[in-house]
Amino acid sequence: MDLKAWLSERKDLVDQALERYLPASPQGGAILEAMRYSLFAGGKRLRPILCLAGAEAVGGDPQAVMFCACALEMIHTYSLIHDDLPAMDDDRLRRGRLTSHVVYGEGLAVLAGDGLLTQAMVLMSDASAYGDLDPRLVLAASHEVARAAGYQGMVGGQAADLLAENQKPDLALVQFIHATKTGALIAASVVSGAILAGGSPEQVRTLRGYGRRIGLAFQISDDLLDLTGDPAKLGKEVGADQAHGKMTYPAAAGPAAARQAGENLVREAAELARSLGPAAEPLAELALYIMERTH
Amino acid sequence: MDLKAWLSERKDLVDQALERYLPASPQGGAILEAMRYSLFAGGKRLRPILCLAGAEAVGGDPQAVMFCACALEMIHTYSLIHDDLPAMDDDRLRRGRLTSHVVYGEGLAVLAGDGLLTQAMVLMSDASAYGDLDPRLVLAASHEVARAAGYQGMVGGQAADLLAENQKPDLALVQFIHATKTGALIAASVVSGAILAGGSPEQVRTLRGYGRRIGLAFQISDDLLDLTGDPAKLGKEVGADQAHGKMTYPAAAGPAAARQAGENLVREAAELARSLGPAAEPLAELALYIMERTH
Numbered sequence: 001m002d003l004k005a006w007l008s009e010r011k012d013l014v015d016q017a018l019e020r021y022l023p024a025s026p027q028g029g030a031i032l033e034a035m036r037y038s039l040f041a042g043g044k045r046l047r048p049i050l051c052l053a054g055a056e057a058v059g060g061d062p063q064a065v066m067f068c069a070c071a072l073e074m075i076h077t078y079s080l081i082h083d084d085l086p087a088m089d090d091d092r093l094r095r096g097r098l099t100s101h102v103v104y105g106e107g108l109a110v111l112a113g114d115g116l117l118t119q120a121m122v123l124m125s126d127a128s129a130y131g132d133l134d135p136r137l138v139l140a141a142s143h144e145v146a147r148a149a150g151y152q153g154m155v156g157g158q159a160a161d162l163l164a165e166n167q168k169p170d171l172a173l174v175q176f177i178h179a180t181k182t183g184a185l186i187a188a189s190v191v192s193g194a195i196l197a198g199g200s201p202e203q204v205r206t207l208r209g210y211g212r213r214i215g216l217a218f219q220i221s222d223d224l225l226d227l228t229g230d231p232a233k234l235g236k237e238v239g240a241d242q243a244h245g246k247m248t249y250p251a252a253a254g255p256a257a258a259r260q261a262g263e264n265l266v267r268e269a270a271e272l273a274r275s276l277g278p279a280a281e282p283l284a285e286l287a288l289y290i291m292e293r294t295h
Numbered sequence: 296m297d298l299k300a301w302l303s304e305r306k307d308l309v310d311q312a313l314e315r316y317l318p319a320s321p322q323g324g325a326i327l328e329a330m331r332y333s334l335f336a337g338g339k340r341l342r343p344i345l346c347l348a349g350a351e352a353v354g355g356d357p358q359a360v361m362f363c364a365c366a367l368e369m370i371h372t373y374s375l376i377h378d379d380l381p382a383m384d385d386d387r388l389r390r391g392r393l394t395s396h397v398v399y400g401e402g403l404a405v406l407a408g409d410g411l412l413t414q415a416m417v418l419m420s421d422a423s424a425y426g427d428l429d430p431r432l433v434l435a436a437s438h439e440v441a442r443a444a445g446y447q448g449m450v451g452g453q454a455a456d457l458l459a460e461n462q463k464p465d466l467a468l469v470q471f472i473h474a475t476k477t478g479a480l481i482a483a484s485v486v487s488g489a490i491l492a493g494g495s496p497e498q499v500r501t502l503r504g505y506g507r508r509i510g511l512a513f514q515i516s517d518d519l520l521d522l523t524g525d526p527a528k529l530g531k532e533v534g535a536d537q538a539h540g541k542m543t544y545p546a547a548a549g550p551a552a553a554r555q556a557g558e559n560l561v562r563e564a565a566e567l568a569r570s571l572g573p574a575a576e577p578l579a580e581l582a583l584y585i586m587e588r589t590h
Contacts, residue, residue: 029455030454030458031455035446085401085402086401087400087402087405105382107380107382108454108458110380110382110383111454111457113409114409114450115445115451117409117413118441118444118446119446120416121419122438122442124420124437124441125419125441126438127431127435130434135431138430139425139430139433139434140420142437143417143422146413146414146416147417150414150416151413155409155410155413158406158409159403159410162403162406
């Protein structure tokens with residue numbers, strides 16, 4: 001399959017849906033403008049695409065889970081806005097654009113993040129968005145996403161990351177931070193799509209294993225790109241992790257071992273996806289692509 | 296009825312439930328500690344109590360909606376943590392205790408707020424918490440709460456409040472800020488309880504009118520207390536609104552007109568509550584108490 005064409009087509013569908021779910025409005029004021037500024041800053045839409053693919057992998061209709069896909073992107077975007085704040089990573093540039101607090105000030109940036117997180121909750125409970133889906137499945141998917149985003153997932157990982165700055169690199173801690181800060185929401189993306197599409201417990205379990213592995217691999221590849229990537233291609237400064245004394249996989253285990261760990265994870269993830277049959281082939285290809293982009 | 300005894304008994308029930316829904320845990324680390332620090336800082340639990348009373352007013356069991364009551368308190372607490380940040384109101388004291396960012400630093404305070412907001416979403420979709428309730432009603436209550444918290448409600452009001460600092464007091468703007476920043480979540484508290492308890496559309500409409508009125512009155516009474524209250528009794532500095540150039544109702548309309556507006560609102564609210572019969576009597580008494588505390 002042509003993975004790049006598939007990703008690009010899915011990204012366009014997600015962008016259109018996000019525009020429907022958070023349209024510009026003169027009544028929205030500065031807060032809506034700030035929320036949209038970050039939401040439409042050119043993200044790859046990886047989490048929504050995983051959600052749609054998770055639904056397809058178990059035989060579901062991707063359009064029926066689009067509301068959840070968009071909620072995941074809102075949660076991801078909120079986490080970036082807060083992560084970029086001066087009190088956190090203090091990043092001025094993201095995806096080639098100035099970060100929210102540089103443009104709107106810190107107060108409005110905090111609120112824009114809050115607004116996006118809350119809007120995800122609005123979307124996950126919107127009867128006009130979930131339509132004919134079984135409300136118990138909607139709640140189960142919502143629970144999956146919320147736990148992944150919360151203090152036992154992403155928020156917990158961000159806190160651990162913040163507290164670990166300038167400490168001696170430690171592989172177990174790096175793995176905990178990766179699993180929670182990035183891995184949990186990536187896994188929840190593919191799992192929530194499968195839940196909403198009525199996947200069996202076994203299918204959901206397989207996709208959870210897939211999601212955890214690509215979540216870790218994705219963070220490892222990000223760390224490697226920060227070490228060796230091209231700033232023009234990435235749209236952000238490189239070497240920022242080192243400058244911030246960040247605890248990364250390459251810093252804790254060395255770049256070669258990090259690359260090997262990433263390769264193992266995506267190979268296992270691809271095998272898990274392929275065990276679900278041809279409808280999960282895009283997930284398998286996507287897994288293998290994660291480490292390819294670091295070559 | 297003895298309103299103070301009723302409030303105190305309800306507050307204890309809510310405190311016990313919050314302890315069950317967000318227990319201390321050595322694995323929770325600094326982030327859970329920070330979340331609990333603010334959640335158990337001695338709040339009055341007004342929003343949860345309103346949620347329980349909303350359920351009772353339409354003939355429901357308050358214990359069955361406790362998960363929603365607790366989610367509302369988590370959302371309220373998150374909003375206080377973020378509101379107190381240096382980039383927002385820059386308050387060092389809240390309920391007689393140091394604010395989150397003073398104790399834990401700005402980064403962790405932002406995350407503690409995020410963690411509480413997300414935990415509310417976890418709770419609102421937790422099958423072991425909502426139990427036998429109709430999942431469609433759970434989603435409808437969740438939608439009500441999320442919209443009230445979001446950019447068209449509380450977050451929007453906080454943004455408008457932030458942008459209005461040091462501008463000329465304007466009554467229409469004050470009313471918008473009050474209705475969104477405080478009023479929306481207070482109204483959603485009583486409404487969500489009624490929705491979950493299976494209230495009729497007419498009952499829900501009546502309670503929405505009640506909630507909006509007490510929400511505005513509550514903010515007016517808060518503004519009056521900031522102007523004339525006793526810091527020892529309030530557990531926070533007074534005169535902070537003036538010092539920050541905050542747009543308040545007394546500043547825009549004068550203290551006498553503000554008091555009159557508050558009295559009218561609580562009288563109308565009490566009448567709406569009493570139209571629902573004796574089960575809504577606590578709501579009527581509570582409304583009248585809001586302005587009494589400013590005397």
